Amino acid sequence: MKVVVADANLVPYRDLLARLCPAGTTISTHPRRDRLPQLLAESDAVVLGVPLLPETEGMIGAGRLRAMKPSAVLVNIGRGPLCDEQALYEVLRDRVIAGAAIDARVEDIAANITRLAEGRELENLVVR
Known part of the structure; x- marks a missing residue:
């Protein structure tokens, strides 16, 4: 490893x-x-654990997600806005990457669950 x-x-x-x-x-x-x-592009697992700052917000967008290896997984234990959730939903749906686990969403309020959280039907997504 x-x-x-x-x-x-x-x-x-x-x-x-x-x-x-x-x-x-x-x-x-x-x-x-x-x-x-x-x-x-080289990583098997990418773990986001950086603080949410103006320079880190949206640091993982559609282009960066699509550049990851098909066998890679993304784990976001930082803040939700570090990763573009719509783009993450799409790469998971399209099987561009192997999977993702997130412990942080842009919307943490049940009444306003984001599209990604609604994507619980995706077998390659774990939302905590």
Whole structure:
């Protein structure tokens, strides 16, 4: 397994990551944001855990989702607006990527469930 840390704030935790990963895992750090498209295209799993800031809102849009490997999964444990939910719904529906798990939605109020949350019929989507 190969783990790539793409956040400069996580670089100090490299030793902790090494202990959490299976034996033989290589961990490399690439905190440069301009490498994000390449990292997305090469990754088996993409985990979004960054804070919601003006520069991170919408950081994963349709183009970046479609650049991911067909076998890749997206996990959003950050804030909903990090990822374009409509685009995510479409790539899951069209099986462009293997799956997604989200613990954050733009709308967390039951009366205003987003299209993605309504997509619970998608077997490749887990919404918490």
